Amino acid sequence: MDRHSADDLIRAALRRDDPAACELLWDRYAGDLLAFLQAVRCSKHDAEDVLQTIFVKIVRKRHHLAAARCLDAYVYQIARNEATSFLRQHRRKRSLDWDPKRGVSCLGTQSDAQPWLVAAEPADRSQEVAEALQAALTRLPPVQREIVVLKTYKDKTFREIAEMLELSLNTVASRYRYGLEKLRALLKDLEL
Amino acid sequence: MKEAEKRYDEIEQCLRKVRLAEPPGELKRRILGAAQETWKQAPAEVPWQIPLRHLGLSAAAAVLIVSSANYFSTASVAPWQADRPVAVRVEAAGFEDMPETPYSPFVRHLIATCGSPARDASALLDYVQSVRKTLDGAEQDDAADGSGPSEHESRLLPVGSKIDSYV
Numbered sequence: 001m002d003r004h005s006a007d008d009l010i011r012a013a014l015r016r017d018d019p020a021a022c023e024l025l026w027d028r029y030a031g032d033l034l035a036f037l038q039a040v041r042c043s044k045h046d047a048e049d050v051l052q053t054i055f056v057k058i059v060r061k062r063h064h065l066a067a068a069r070c071l072d073a074y075v076y077q078i079a080r081n082e083a084t085s086f087l088r089q090h091r092r093k094r095s096l097d098w099d100p101k102r103g104v105s106c107l108g109t110q111s112d113a114q115p116w117l118v119a120a121e122p123a124d125r126s127q128e129v130a131e132a133l134q135a136a137l138t139r140l141p142p143v144q145r146e147i148v149v150l151k152t153y154k155d156k157t158f159r160e161i162a163e164m165l166e167l168s169l170n171t172v173a174s175r176y177r178y179g180l181e182k183l184r185a186l187l188k189d190l191e192l
Numbered sequence: 193m194k195e196a197e198k199r200y201d202e203i204e205q206c207l208r209k210v211r212l213a214e215p216p217g218e219l220k221r222r223i224l225g226a227a228q229e230t231w232k233q234a235p236a237e238v239p240w241q242i243p244l245r246h247l248g249l250s251a252a253a254a255v256l257i258v259s260s261a262n263y264f265s266t267a268s269v270a271p272w273q274a275d276r277p278v279a280v281r282v283e284a285a286g287f288e289d290m291p292e293t294p295y296s297p298f299v300r301h302l303i304a305t306c307g308s309p310a311r312d313a314s315a316l317l318d319y320v321q322s323v324r325k326t327l328d329g330a331e332q333d334d335a336a337d338g339s340g341p342s343e344h345e346s347r348l349l350p351v352g353s354k355i356d357s358y359v
Binding site: 019022025026031034035038044055056059062063115116117118119120121126130149152154177180181184187 | 196199200202203206207209210211212214215219220222224226230232234242
């Protein structure tokens with residue numbers, strides 16, 4: 001099923017006020033949203049929690065979504081808002097019980113042992129490579145990381161990412177290139 | 193440029209050695225369960241009600257702002273206006289109502305159609321002429337008394353002089 005027919009099905013179900021729309025929304029967005037949230041949060045647990053909040057919010061605003069001009073933009077706007085709000089709450093909580101020994105570049109990175117990247121094919125050092133790549137991606141700024149993840153692992157085009165994140169095409173392309181350059185330097189150290 | 197592209201390809205190939213972990217089935221059940229529960233509980237907002245509600249809120253806010261501005265302006269001006277006399281509107285006298293207009297009906301018509309500047313000039317002329325007549329009367333009275341005002345002679349132009357050309 002292509003993107004437009006999936007969007008039409010979702011809109012029709014939302015207009016009928018049919019709860020089956022939840023399943024359609026899951027099939028259409030869950031994978032992409034989880035990737036996006038994992039890229040932003042660097043944490044599988046947090047991403048899953050935020051994903052649940054996003055779905056609940058989408059259900060509450062289902063008629064706004066049905067009337068939205070672009071489903072993707074609306075859904076990702078909710079996702080960004082929820083991720084930002086979650087991040088803010090987490091920071092506040094972290095600042096209360098701040099541990100100076102834990103130098104983290106991304107919230108939840110060190111404490112969250114669950115990997116969000118897995119080896120594509122089983123090989124000798126596949127687990128090691130996955131961990132190294134996850135560590136390298138974690139060290140990118142979130143604005144670059146989310147674009148690298150969406151482009152590399154969800155095969156999104158620059159145009160699609162620009163629409164999702166409401167950025168210009170040039171911004172997306174340049175952030176992606178900066179991200180790759182940084183990753184190159186990081187991976188060189190890891191000798192991958 | 194090609195070198196940069198080559199570098200990016202290498203990094204992309206390296207990144208593709210791994211993939212994102214798929215959302216587990218348990219997560220799907222949990223999230224869809226929560227979403228459908230919310231669906232049942234939360235009444236859907238009917239789309240046509242949304243602009244109507246916005247309109248109602250905007251109208252209520254506008255009424256509140258205007259009425260409060262009105263109230264506060266009246267309240268702040270009230271003590272200042274309390275001791276002042278009430279202004280009375282007085283209708284301006286029309287030129288046609290003036291008695292003894294020295295012009296013919298045609299000239300009056302012209303003045304009426306030309307507008308206020310012409311009316312002002314002729315009214316001024318009338319006024320000047322009436323003042324002149326008064327002063328002439330006063331001079332004649334002085335002459336009759338025999339004490340002609342050598343130093344206090346009127347410097348006004350005699351009646352019928354070139355002042356008529358100003359009209």
